Amino acid sequence: MKHTISILVENKFGVLARVAGLFSARGYNIDSLTVSETQDSAISRMTVVVNASDEQVLEQIKKQLNKLIDVITIIDFTKKDYIERELVFVKISVDKKDFVRLKKVIGRAKASVLVRKEDFCIVELVADQEHLNNFLGQLKDFKLVELVRSGRIAIAK
Amino acid sequence: MDRKGLFMAIMTGAQILIECLKREGVEVMFGYPGGVVLPIFDVLYDAKLKFILTRHEQGAAHAADGYARATGKVGVCLSTSGPGATNLVTGIANAYMDSIPMVAITGQVKTFLIGNDAFQESDVTGITRPITKHNYLVKDVKDLARTIREAFYIASTGRPGPVVIDLPVDVQTSKTEFIWPEEIRIRSYQPTMEGHPGQIKKAAKMIEKAKKPILYVGGGVISSGASEQLKALAEKNQLPVTTTFMGIGAFPGEHTLCLGMLGMHGTAYANHAIMDSDLIVAIGARFDDRVTGRIDAFAPGAKIIHIDIDPTSISKNIRVDVPIVGDAKEVLRDLIGYIKKSPDIKMWLGQIEKWRKEFPLTYKHDDKLRPQFVIEKIRELTGGDAIIATEVGQNQMWSCLFYQHNQPRTWISSGGLGTMGFGLPAAIGAQIGRPEKVVFDIAGDGSIQMNIQELATAVFNKLPVKIAILNNGYLGMVRQWQELFYNKRYSSTPLKNPDFVKLAEAYGAKGLRVTRKDEVAPAIKEALATDNVVMIDFVVEPEENVFPMVPAGEALNRMLGGMA
Numbered sequence: 001m002k003h004t005i006s007i008l009v010e011n012k013f014g015v016l017a018r019v020a021g022l023f024s025a026r027g028y029n030i031d032s033l034t035v036s037e038t039q040d041s042a043i044s045r046m047t048v049v050v051n052a053s054d055e056q057v058l059e060q061i062k063k064q065l066n067k068l069i070d071v072i073t074i075i076d077f078t079k080k081d082y083i084e085r086e087l088v089f090v091k092i093s094v095d096k097k098d099f100v101r102l103k104k105v106i107g108r109a110k111a112s113v114l115v116r117k118e119d120f121c122i123v124e125l126v127a128d129q130e131h132l133n134n135f136l137g138q139l140k141d142f143k144l145v146e147l148v149r150s151g152r153i154a155i156a157k
Numbered sequence: 158m159d160r161k162g163l164f165m166a167i168m169t170g171a172q173i174l175i176e177c178l179k180r181e182g183v184e185v186m187f188g189y190p191g192g193v194v195l196p197i198f199d200v201l202y203d204a205k206l207k208f209i210l211t212r213h214e215q216g217a218a219h220a221a222d223g224y225a226r227a228t229g230k231v232g233v234c235l236s237t238s239g240p241g242a243t244n245l246v247t248g249i250a251n252a253y254m255d256s257i258p259m260v261a262i263t264g265q266v267k268t269f270l271i272g273n274d275a276f277q278e279s280d281v282t283g284i285t286r287p288i289t290k291h292n293y294l295v296k297d298v299k300d301l302a303r304t305i306r307e308a309f310y311i312a313s314t315g316r317p318g319p320v321v322i323d324l325p326v327d328v329q330t331s332k333t334e335f336i337w338p339e340e341i342r343i344r345s346y347q348p349t350m351e352g353h354p355g356q357i358k359k360a361a362k363m364i365e366k367a368k369k370p371i372l373y374v375g376g377g378v379i380s381s382g383a384s385e386q387l388k389a390l391a392e393k394n395q396l397p398v399t400t401t402f403m404g405i406g407a408f409p410g411e412h413t414l415c416l417g418m419l420g421m422h423g424t425a426y427a428n429h430a431i432m433d434s435d436l437i438v439a440i441g442a443r444f445d446d447r448v449t450g451r452i453d454a455f456a457p458g459a460k461i462i463h464i465d466i467d468p469t470s471i472s473k474n475i476r477v478d479v480p481i482v483g484d485a486k487e488v489l490r491d492l493i494g495y496i497k498k499s500p501d502i503k504m505w506l507g508q509i510e511k512w513r514k515e516f517p518l519t520y521k522h523d524d525k526l527r528p529q530f531v532i533e534k535i536r537e538l539t540g541g542d543a544i545i546a547t548e549v550g551q552n553q554m555w556s557c558l559f560y561q562h563n564q565p566r567t568w569i570s571s572g573g574l575g576t577m578g579f580g581l582p583a584a585i586g587a588q589i590g591r592p593e594k595v596v597f598d599i600a601g602d603g604s605i606q607m608n609i610q611e612l613a614t615a616v617f618n619k620l621p622v623k624i625a626i627l628n629n630g631y632l633g634m635v636r637q638w639q640e641l642f643y644n645k646r647y648s649s650t651p652l653k654n655p656d657f658v659k660l661a662e663a664y665g666a667k668g669l670r671v672t673r674k675d676e677v678a679p680a681i682k683e684a685l686a687t688d689n690v691v692m693i694d695f696v697v698e699p700e701e702n703v704f705p706m707v708p709a710g711e712a713l714n715r716m717l718g719g720m721a
């Protein structure tokens with residue numbers, strides 16, 4: 001099962017390596033990881049999506065993260081009311097005819113076209129996982145050149 | 158010289174380092190010089206801080222570790238960059254696995270050269286990240302004093318462990334105003350000391366009602382200094398106690414309630430007792446796989462209470478029923494108060510006594526020179542009061558089984574990493590920390606050769622360390638596995654050894670050789686009466702095995718040997 005965890009860390013040199021090293025050393029799988037500053041420039045936020053086989057593994061991951069000296073707090077969104085979003089860019093190779101079809105998919109998904117060139121376009125969508133996966137599923141019929149995902153971020157309500 | 162002092166001092170990084178070490182109460186440092194630590198060594202030249210030059214950086218790290226185990230203080234070691242630092246790595250990993258407080262200071266190339274593959278550069282913070290509790294690269298001399306303060310605080314509090322400070326040479330020579338941070342607070346690091354009262358009360362109730370309880374005691378009781386509380390809990394309620402390898406000495410080995418060590422090479426009665434118990438109270442122990450054996454078969458009928466300062470130790474390998482995060486000493490103190498009536502466990506204690514009689518810890522008594530006999534004699538002649546360091550292998554297992562320790566911090570052995578070559582340098586560190594004590598390194602003929610160069614350190618510093626080599630002519634522990642599980646195919650385990658007596662003499666130590674039982678006591682007596690390093694080469698039975706033994710991956714009560 002996938003869990004979204006937000007980790008507040010000291011904005012210090014090497015912290016990312018500590019967190020990433022912990023996951024690799026203990027064999028936990030990371031689905032996605034984002035890092036950025038917070039309102040306090042001394043604190044960074046990492047949002048990690050982990051795949052934990054059971055509750056005990058998830059607990060152990062959280063405890064191990066907490067044990068890192070530079071980790072200030074951990075928020076596990078699993079049992080919380082929260083909002084999560086991910087940004088995707090998709091570069092799609094389309095001719096005029098396909099583009100008409102594509103526009104319908106894009107319209108339904110509330111995605112937007114950022115770039116439109118002769119033979120390709122770049123589409124953007126910010127959405128939660130369900131919506132996003134739905135959208136990507138519908139793109140199966142098109143020729144995807146490149147897919148770029150930002151990784152999830154989340155905030156508690 | 159601090160803020161409140163009369164004047165502010167401008168100092169170099171190297172001077173600040175040594176000043177901070179003194180203020181942290183450091184009395185001795187172990188290490189080895191080199192290019193990028195020259196500024197530190199220059200300050201050490203006339204500083205009032207004892208510096209022990211080992212003959213290898215690994216020796217320095219193990220000596221600092223042994224010092225820490227014997228005294229409870231933080232062990233400190235120092236090396237140059239590159240090869241000096243990488244030579245410390247095994248010693249740091251060793252301290253990490255056994256939760257030993259240590260600060261390792263490594264020189265580093267100049268800050269502006271870092272990352273350029275400079276001469277003798279290695280990414281020390283990168284290399285040591287997974288084997289330290291925390292590490293630092295100090296890039297600005299203004300951060301140095303606070304970093305050192307934090308390093309000592311982190312190393313010695315909570316679950317102790319090694320901390321590395323990587324110190325570029327230009328930071329050592331840069332100058333700044335020296336400010337000693339009086340107070341240290343790290344917002345992201347606050348170990349829980351007091352246990353949750355609700356949980357402790359729950360635990361007390363469970364103990365009151367238990368029919369077959371057992372205390373399973375580990376290294377955390379020693380690092381917490383909780384032996385007295387443990388003894389009170391056990392004696393007041395007549396609870397039997399088994400200790401892990403790291404818990405040896407936390408509870409008196411000769412106590413009637415003591416079952417000795419449990420686990421792969423534990424006593425049969427300790428293993429039977431834990432497997433058959435209905436309540437396990439784990440105190441500062443981490444359910445290591447050497448202890449649990451096959452995990453799904455471990456103590457099937459037992460509820461588990463787990464007291465540990467490190468939440469990650471709890472429910473890591475074994476799911477527990479009542480977790481209590483806190484310092485062993487504080488939690489035990491509260492727990493004792495909450496237990497209103499002792500459990501009624503006469504039958505259980507009777508059963509344990511039966512096991513004790515049925516499966517005693519023993520070995521063959523004939524006229525051959527057996528290693529267990531040597532250890533028993535060492536125990537007898539040191540009144541059970543020596544500090545025993547060991548190497549790794551059979552020598553180590555016989556030492557924990559046959560030298561019953563009554564005091565904490567007298568058993569100094571590499572548990573989690575099992576580092577051959579640990580014993581001699583650790584014994585040196587222990588002897589420096591506890592000069593009044595007799596310190597023995599019980600060694601194997603293989604292991605002793607992994608840091609034999611430290612004989613020079615011991616002789617030069619007039620440390621009367623005694624070394625008892627149980628010379629079986631084999632990498633014995635590996636040979637035992639080959640005998641039992643690989644059809645006696647002794648691949649690369651027979652040893653052709655040097656003449657250890659001559660070797661000792663070449664280093665300026667005394668060398669003795671013992672080949673017969675009746676020579677054992679006189680040799681030990683001679684060693685004890687000698688004010689020098691003494692190395693005794695005990696030529697023992699070559700194919701003696703350590704029993705009991707639980708084969709790897711087997712249930713704990715499926716022991717080989719020691720059953721009859």
Ligand SMILES: Cc1cc2nc3c(=O)[nH]c(=O)nc-3n(C[C@H](O)[C@H](O)[C@H](O)COP(=O)(O)OP(=O)(O)OC[C@H]3O[C@@H](n4cnc5c(N)ncnc54)[C@H](O)[C@@H]3O)c2cc1C
Nearest residue numbers: 375376377381402403420421422441443466485572573575
């Ligand atoms: C060849 C060989 C054979 C071995 N065979 C055995 C064997 O048969 N039996 C055996 O037991 N071991 C054996 N070992 C050792 C084994 O590998 C482990 O090192 C050992 O079992 C760990 O002991 P421990 O559980 O006490 O944990 P430690 O490593 O001592 O850990 C201490 C625990 O206490 C906690 N703690 C620390 N400070 C405090 C505090 N203040 N308050 C509360 N908790 C605290 C820590 O968080 C940690 O969980 C063997 C080793 C070797 C090399």
Ligand SMILES: Cc1ncc(C[n+]2csc(CCOP(=O)(O)OP(=O)(O)O)c2C)c(N)n1
Nearest residue numbers: 550551552575577601602603604632633634
């Ligand atoms: C550095 C290191 N290398 C290898 C091992 C694996 N090992 C464990 S015990 C052992 C044999 C030790 O032989 P010796 O020191 O003679 O002790 P004995 O078992 O014979 O008492 C070996 C090779 C180890 N623990 N440490």
Ligand SMILES: [Mg+2]
Nearest residue numbers: 601602631633
């Ligand atoms: Mg040997």
